[in-house]
Amino acid sequence: MRKSLQWGMIVAAFCLQAMSVTIFGQTPECGTIVTPEQMLFEQKWQLEKGKMRVPQSVDEYAIPLAIHIVRRNDGTGGLTLAQLQAAMDSSNAYAAQTNVSLYQYGDVDYIDDDNFFYFTNSGAQYDNIRGVNKVDEAVNVYFVPEADTSGFQYCGLSSFSSSGVQGIIINNQCVDPVYSNSTLFHEVGHYFDLYHTHETAFGTECPSGSNCSIAGDLMCDTEADPDLNGHVSAAPDCVYDQYASTPGECDATVYDPPVRNIMSYSRKLCRTDMSAEQNTKFRSVLVNVRTELAYGMNGFAWQPAQILNMPVQQGFSKDTTIRLTYIEDGEVTILSAVSTTGNFQISASLPATINKTDTLPLVLTFDATTLTGPCDLGSYPDTIVITTSKSGVSPIRIVASANVTLGIPSYTQKQIGLACLPLNVAVTPGIGNTSPNSLVLVGKGILYDGSLLIAMQSGSDTIAYMDVYSRNDFTALKDYTVGTDALGRITQRTNFVTRDGRFSGEVTYTYGRNSYLTDSCSYFIIDYLIENPCDTALTFVSGVFCDFDVEYDSRADRAWAAVSDSMVVATDPTGSRVGAMVMLSSCNSDQRFRTIDNVDVIWPTGGLPAATAYKLMTESISGPSLEGTDVSTLLSFGKTTLKTDEEVRFRFALVGSYNGPGWLPQILANLRTVGATADSCGFVCGDANADVNVDISDVVYLIAYIFSGGTSPNPLAAGDANCDDTVDISDVVYLIAYIFSGGTAPCAGC
Structure with a gap:
């Protein structure tokens, strides 16, 4: 009886003041105010909540949000889909505390209307916009431009269960995840009848909590709040500045407000928590009042x-x-x-x-x-x-x-002994990655890491499949098989597929050395075959990253592009330890090298963004040498279009020495001599009989084809040694000069 009398006095007192309270009298943080109707609703709720259905804590609920984005008459302006997704992701992180998730219900509704774009600036307009294209079975959320454009002076405004007009309005400026990622869920909290922790419509809550059930936000597990707007330090510290004195009608207990509560006016990046009583009320309103959303x-x-x-x-x-x-x-x-x-x-x-x-x-x-x-x-x-x-x-x-x-294969590890250096091969869901998920040459301070990257654009979105930076978007379908190639070099091979199945392929690693170098491994070749296994054509860019750490203090690396030799070189300050990445695919004019600073690009928080990866692979070659940085190299294979079941092959080599950079021209020539050079279609230029070697047998093969009707090279372009787009006697002459007189290697000038 006593509590009912107190509630009646509170409602009467509020009604006497209601005419003097306007929405513009509120702080710009939030335009949601407790009306007399909501106070009556709350009184009824308090009296009847004992009879209501109590949701079980294990019950999961998904709440539909109908999204409306206001734009100009011509369809320009308005919230971007990326901003919308960020707001939804942040809100769901907070909603998880209530065992609830929010999801977009149907397609985005674009309201192309200058009247709302420029003039959502009054209570009447707030009601008008929330009547546009309303979806009855969802929470309608309207995103409007910032205050300078629309006149909407708040971060957000919501309805309560008792409100005559339902829906939420959000200021686009307040969905920036860096600045204010809690606004949307703050207003969703109001939609399910949660109040500000500093609410005074029901009376001022004492810091001691003595009147917590009938004053403030009516929650006894959220501490009394004097209004934290402008009185909390920046995240992550979020410290209250103790500006407010204890209300006169309360005891001497000082304020210790909930600076991290989602329903407070604390800094938006500080607001992350909901109390147990808030969770209970949110879910109870959902299943008893807003049952259409349950x-x-x-x-x-x-x-x-x-x-x-x-x-x-x-x-x-x-x-x-x-x-x-x-x-x-x-x-x-x-x-x-x-x-x-x-x-x-x-x-x-x-x-x-x-x-x-x-x-x-x-x-x-x-x-x-x-x-x-x-x-x-x-x-x-x-x-x-x-x-x-x-x-x-x-x-x-x-x-x-x-x-x-895809299933995720278990981690396996093999040890292969080479004549020059031990080679550790770690096979995980990523094919080539940072240690231990990488193919690594270990010894005397040199680390090479060749990692495949594929990126494509679909509408306004960029999609990237990265086998770098611990992204592991590629899955190995089997353990590596070990063998030798026609030249006796050690080879390893496995199949891979992107996790969504859009790309599949095969990667082959070949390890070799130059006989004139006795104290180092000379090179290993990485050969990627990429296939489109599905039923639509795909246009994409692809490339590989290589991480050069040629000094124990890797930040002392120095790198430069030796474009004429199709390679990027990195050395230590003394020039004694050297690494390089060499382009062996020779017929794709879009291929390019870029040197990358690991600190700024390779190791950003959260990994390399898809849009950044795409941009890196489509920009021009890098500029001057980079001094004193941790250097990586990007080799882009350019743009490729594959029809169903088509494939493309890319080949490159990682090489290293402890004898200085003078050996680089020799090793490049050696790679070409042993038949390592392949074009983007997957064949060795000049290798007419497809035995991997370029030698006199290819000359005989071409003569038989040209003059005696013998079998053609497969593909025909493999016989085009001088790269003039025809296969004729000039290619025979070119190969003879190369094999016997030290002439230019096949396709070297392409």
Whole structure:
């Protein structure tokens, strides 16, 4: 009785003041205010919450957000999709505390209207915009331009359950993850009837907490808050400056406010936490008041609201459960549950009769035991249609999809002994990476790391598959096989595929040495064969990164591009230890080298962004030498288009010595002499009979083809030794000069 009297006095006092409170009287942080209607709603909630359904802590809920982005009449301006995704990602990080996730419901609705773009600046406009293209079964969120453009003076504004106009407005300026990544979920909290921790509409909360259940935000596990706007230091410290004195009607306890609470006015990057009581109320409002979001329709609610891209490894099956609950009085019979595409199998005891608050589990199984090919990877959409005995209502439709992914092979390691240096080969889901996920030459301070990178653009998005910086976007399909090539050199080979199955291929490592160098390994060749195994053409850029650490203090490296020799060279300060990356694919004019500073590019926080990788591979060659930096090199193979089942081959070599850089021309010539040079189509130029060697047998082969109708070189371009786009007697003369007179190597001038 006493508490009811206090609530009545609070509501009456608020109504006397309501006319003097306008939305512009609030701080620019948030335009959401507690109205008399919400105070009456809260009073009713407090009286009846003991009778309401209590959500179980294990129950997961997915809340649909209908996204509306305001732009100019001509479709320009407005929030970008990248900004939207950042806001959603941040909000879901906070929502995880409530066992809730937010998801975009349907496509983005673009409101191309100058009236809202420039004039969302009054209470009437706030209501008007939230009526545009409203989606009844979702939380409608409207993103408007910053205050200088639209006149919208707040970071955000939300409705409560009692509000006549529903929806959330967010200032585009306040979704920057670097500056203010908590605004969207702060307003979602209001949407589910959470109040500011400094709220005073219900009375001022004492720092001691003596009146916490009837004042402030009505939560006793969020400390009293004097309003933290402008009184908290920057993240990560987030220290309150103790500016406020204790209210006169309270005891002497000083404020110790919740500087990290999501519903405070603390710095936005400090706001990360929700209290247990806030979590309970958020979920209770969801399942008792905003039941249409639980997710529910026609008297039913189900969790999760939808199943999106459930990961299933190739060769396995996986189950998930949808819990269907009847939330109206009486009983109903669930008649059937059917998969529209057949991708999911459904297990349930149907028909089944359930009463109010009863829950029926539907077990969905996705079987990927037979989906073992590279083109079987990817998304498998479905819709589960549930029919009931309830008359006059549509069937329940629940969206479901599975994403078939590669399995992850176990880590293996091999040791190979060479005549010159020990070679450690570590095979992980990444093919070539930083130690220990890399192919590494170890000895006297030299480390080489050749790592494949593929990038492509799809619409406005950039996609990159990186076998560098611990990204591990490539999966080895088997252990490396070890053997020797026709020249007796040690070879290793494995197949790989990107995790989404878009690209597959084979990588071969070949290890060799020059006989005139006695104290170092001379080179190893890395040969990538890239295939498009699926049913659409792909246009992409590709390349490799090489990390040169030629001195124990790697930041003392020095690098320069020796373009005429198709290589980039790195040395230590004394010039005694040297490493180089050599281009052996010879017929792609788009190929280019760039030297990269590891500190700024190779090791950024979070890895190399996809857009940066694409830009690096499409920019021009680097400028002057880099002194005193930790140097890496990018070799870009340029742009390639592959049709279904087409393939392209790229070849390069990593070389090293402890005898200085003078040996570089010799080793390059040696690589070409032993048949290492291959063009981007995967053949050795001048190797007419395809035996890997370029020697007199190729001369005989060409003479037979040209004059006697013998078998043509395969491919024909392999016989084009002088690279003039024809195969004729001039190629025979060219090869004879090369083999017997020290002439120019085949295709060396291409």
